[in-house]
Amino acid sequence: MLLTLVTAFQAALALGAPLGKAAWSGKHQGVLPPRLRVASGVAALVIYPLLIVLVLAAGGLIGWPWSSGAARIVMWVLAGLFTLGTVANAASRSPAERIWAPVSLGVAVCCALVARAL
Numbered sequence: 001m002l003l004t005l006v007t008a009f010q011a012a013l014a015l016g017a018p019l020g021k022a023a024w025s026g027k028h029q030g031v032l033p034p035r036l037r038v039a040s041g042v043a044a045l046v047i048y049p050l051l052i053v054l055v056l057a058a059g060g061l062i063g064w065p066w067s068s069g070a071a072r073i074v075m076w077v078l079a080g081l082f083t084l085g086t087v088a089n090a091a092s093r094s095p096a097e098r099i100w101a102p103v104s105l106g107v108a109v110c111c112a113l114v115a116r117a118l
Helices: 002-014 034-058 068-090 099-118
Strands: none
Touching: 002 034, 002 099, 034 068, 034 099, 068 099
């Protein structure tokens, strides 16, 4: 669910929602510049949907042709990356972007729980 929330947020940014202060270091007031809107679009259409599929597959909710060992490694890598994202969001100079720190931490914890269960 948390990854779906992030996906929707990135899609909104890509479509021109004036939420620039809450993303991409919080340096842009209002609508993001075109290059960051494209990056948000790629995140919303490719990156986060792939992450959702990986988490669902590792959790056994959908089929995926991989071993539990590979799934465990992927989940630990994602847990680590989202932990780094938590630190980055928490350290942001933008108060609006800091609200993503607990979301990122939640995703990191969920990925670690899935990894431990494998």
